[in-house]
Amino acid sequence: MQFCNLKSLIVLNSVIFSTELPASTNPCDPSPCGPYSRCLVSPQGFATCSCLPGYRGAPPVCAPECVVSSDCLQTLACVNQHCTDPCPGTCGIGARCAVINHNPICSCPPGDVGDPFVSCQKPKETGESSYCSVESQFSKHLY
Numbered sequence: 001m002q003f004c005n006l007k008s009l010i011v012l013n014s015v016i017f018s019t020e021l022p023a024s025t026n027p028c029d030p031s032p033c034g035p036y037s038r039c040l041v042s043p044q045g046f047a048t049c050s051c052l053p054g055y056r057g058a059p060p061v062c063a064p065e066c067v068v069s070s071d072c073l074q075t076l077a078c079v080n081q082h083c084t085d086p087c088p089g090t091c092g093i094g095a096r097c098a099v100i101n102h103n104p105i106c107s108c109p110p111g112d113v114g115d116p117f118v119s120c121q122k123p124k125e126t127g128e129s130s131y132c133s134v135e136s137q138f139s140k141h142l143y
Helices: 128-142
Strands: 007-012 015-020 037-041 047-051 055-058 061-064 077-079 082-084 096-100 103-107 113-115 119-121
Antiparallel strands (some): 055 061, 096 103, 113 119
16 A cells, blocks of 8 residues: 555535545554554664564564463463462461462461461470370379
């Protein structure tokens, strides 16, 4: 398609008018690049297309990194169209986070207690000596 010296015919009340249309000076208007892309004018005056940062593919078929979590590895989740680790900020203080099938799973480390979404801590000492003395007193009565 040629953009210069285009003429349009306008019909008003059966009268034909001929008008010169201005030559297009920007090959990126309208953009030929498609969605999620940018159009830049090359030094030679041609439209040059590229995908926007964070998008993949080649114009005119640029796409976000993901739309749903299944577009990502099993250990990542789709957040704002990017595959990311869903763990940061999910679990409580001292908790562990593992990603299983795109979902963050919070747990307290072995031996710790608490709510893994709030905080995990070592159990309070109950005093082994008191436990042992109760056990030994109990065992005396069994014999």
